[in-house]
Amino acid sequence: MNILLVEDDLNLVDALSRMLVARGFEVVCCADGKEALAMSRHRPFDAALLDLSLPGMDGLDLLQRLRDEGSRLPVLVMTARAAVEDRVLGLNSGADDYLTKPFDVEELVARLKALVRRSQGVEDFRCGTLRLDMDNGQVFRGALPLDVSGRELALLKALMMHPGKAVAKEDLLQTVFGDDGPSGADAIEVLVHRLRKRIQGSGASLVTLRGVGYYLMDDALAERQDPG
């Protein structure tokens, strides 16, 4: 994957680019906004990692220019400015995702990969050994399709499509049962109980936040983020 890394702190560029290269990315580094703009016109990239405080041209301006020129390059913004967070979060900034500095490199790589996959139309979500294939709506465990009922599949899909995020109980109820489903949350709890048994040992665990919602955890990722 071709990545354009736009960042003016050379220490960060050095460490980050080495780590990305070690993970199989091809990285082109730029320390300047104008240079980055020229570079992005010059050759195609799969995604850009963009710092917001840049010499020459501000990161948000650069983003604006890119989008004005019709570029659909997926952009992951890295920001250390607290006040900017809200503006980046607003959809009109043109950023596809953002991370606040300092960030976890594992998290950065996971988001970057997801971003590239999404932009290439390969909408597959992974958690542990589970993989959601968006083409046929099937969930695979390794190479084999997971044996689940229709509603269990709907539930699992809803959770897998929000990687790293919890899903509210009400939203799940709506997704799985639709408008005229059972009103009690017990129905979901029963379903979760059965699903939990089915995905046992797949490297994904289904966590209940009682009274709030559910969360699908990638065990390996959690282990890497929390070595303690």
Add this chain to the structure above:
Amino acid sequence: MKTVALLRARRWSLWRPWRAGRSIRLFVWAWSLGLLLAWCLLDWVGEPRPDALLGLPPWLWWGRRVLAFAAAFWWVLHQAFEPVVVLGRELDRRRTQDLRPVTDQQPMELQQLAGAVNWLMRQQQESLDQQKKFLADASHQLRTPFAVLRTQLQGAMSGQLDVRETLPKMLSTVDRSSELVRQLLSIAKMEQLVRRANWVEVDLAAVARDVVMEFAPLLARKKLDFSMQAIPVRLFSDPWLLGELVRNLMSNAIQHTPKGGALGLVIRILPGETELLIWDNGGGMDEAVRARLFEPFQSSSGTSGIGLGLSICRQIALSMNAGVDLYNRIQGNQVVGVDAVVRWPQEAAHE
């Protein structure tokens, strides 16, 4: 005899109303009365009028008299307002940092004003002192992790510390200082929002739910058994402030609960108040440090907390007329955990 005379002199003076305790009103009143009497006296003893004797026109006599009385009255008012002008001039001349009290040797009518000004000055001084202390503490807290990092790094580079063992420790040092920076920024944002006081109706339960969802990865990683029981409660507040309040209390509860333990969040309405309760099973806190925990940079011993979270919570709660408190929860003669409780008075909340 002498003291009585002195006391009377302190009460009011014919010439100077600006001595301590004298009444400006009495001064003006007495002089007005005196001038009125003088006017009447002139009318009464004035016959035959000197202008008539000299054959001057009557308007000249009247004109002089009116002018003389106006001048006298102007002098009275000038004297009466002199203390106000003096006080104003003194405050005007002050430098911004000069927070010494103004003299309370003021006429009766100005004593309340001087008192209020001095109260403000004292408050300002206190908050300035607090800021100074905060800055000193913050600088200590910011420098310490860098000192730790530098030592660890030098140790690892020189081969005196085992690299594999040192690096994870350095990572946790970095995380700790990032959290400190986040909290310091959070304080700045909180103070700004509290000053602006742009309150809107916020659903506490919805805010709490969002915060819990944010914490989902952390809760899952620590394999914590979490539960939430909440009824919708509308509060007049700012969504970010309310979120920050819940976030800090949740973060504390998660930090203190051991892996696999239980914690929870309850929102309920009690007679006369609305309550947010976040309970954990972290083994409780030392009663001796309990009161201190709400001060900046005070954290319970043996934890890696920075000690700003609860101070932020208290300030946010204060801005909503709410109170926040910590209690040890006791089961069977044993402290099992902490209940963090925020209470809003009834009028602040409505269903």
